[in-house]
Each structure stands twice: as structure tokens, then as C-alpha cells.
Amino acid sequence: MNEFNELIWTQDDLSNRFDGLIFDCDGTLTDSMPLHFQAWGEALSARGVEFTETRFYSMAGMPTDKIISILSDEQNVTVDVESTADAKEEAFESLMGDLQPLQVVCDCAARHRGQIPMAVASGGIRPIVEQQLKHIGIFDWFDTIVTSEDTELHKPEPDAFLLAAKQLGVDPKRCLVFEDSPLGFDAACRAGMEFIDVRPTAAANG
DSSP: OOBOOSSOTTTSOGGGTOSEEEEOSBTTTBOOHHHHHHHHHHHHHTTTOOOOHHHHHHTTTSOHHHHHHHHHHHTTOOOOHHHHHHHHHHHHHHHGGGOOBOHHHHHHHHHHTTTSOEEEEOSSOHHHHHHHHHHTTOGGGOSEEEOGGGOSSOTTSSHHHHHHHHHHTOOGGGEEEEEOSHHHHHHHHHTTOEEEEOSHHHHHHO
């Protein structure tokens, strides 16, 4: 499937076209990406691993442990993946007081709350995803939440989106995905779903 741009998604009623809405969390419902990048810097710099901002955004949606393994292998640095992942998540939790919603996406979810089944499908771990949703007050808006622990394969593979659709009881082809990362766009397409690029420049252009 392709990027959905037939309606003004920030204003229109999407329930006329779709039977389910699936939202990514980080960078889609929550403005968490700058905080994640800061947390990554704290965890990785202490272990001699470099992670540029450009690379960080290119790997958005990938599970924490996989990112650590890829970077450490590329840079020939030996790190303990589990303790590094724990350090990164602890650093992020310490920053969560600064977390804000991405209002335009949350407003869209609010309009469709109770009107159409909705899910979150994230590459993050469940405790962090749920904390974010609770922090911005939207945890109970969603019928199901899929996180990295729930599937063996992750974005750009379609597994998380397909599982979310299954748990919603909705045909994948009748779902619309809200995403902010290329890995997420690919996953939506592989799931046979249309998607919306929620990044500000995309909204401005579309």
C-alpha cells in the first residue's frame, strides 16, 4: 500500500474509510525522539559507542537491544547489551518529566476515540511505551497495545501492525497507520496498510 493523502487527516472523519487506526508511539503520539536521543547519548558515550543524530533517526522503530548490537558490532566495541539497554531506558525515564504529546496526532486520536477501534504498535518495550501514554493522559484510549516483546520480528517487518490488526479484529487492509519513520512506513506497506507520515514537514506538504 501507499501513503494515504486523499483526505486532510488532521480534520476529516477517518471512520468513513477505515475500520481501524494504528499509531506508533515515539515520534508519533509523543514528542519523545529528542529525549530518546539524549538518553542514548548518555548510555552509549559512557561505553565508547558513537551514535549520530542522523543514524538515530534512521533506526527509529528498531528495538533497543538490536540498535546496541548493530552499533557495537560496526564500531568493534564490546558492550553488554542488556546492561546498556537498561542504562538507556533508565536515562529516558529520568527525562520523562519533559515529555509532551504530539498534539496534532493526539487530536486526531481523540476525534476517533470510541468511534473506531484503535491500537498502538511500537518498537519500544512495554513499560516505557505504557509510561509515556499514561504520562500524556491517553493510555486508556486504545483497545490494544503491541510492543517489541510481542513479536519476534520488528519494523520494517509487518508483524507488529498485523498483530495489532488481529487484536482489533480488523482486516489489515482496512487499517490506517500513523508513523514517523521510514522503517514504520515500510512495515505498514508490507502489512498491506495505508499510512500517514506525521512528521511536520510531511503534514505541511500534504
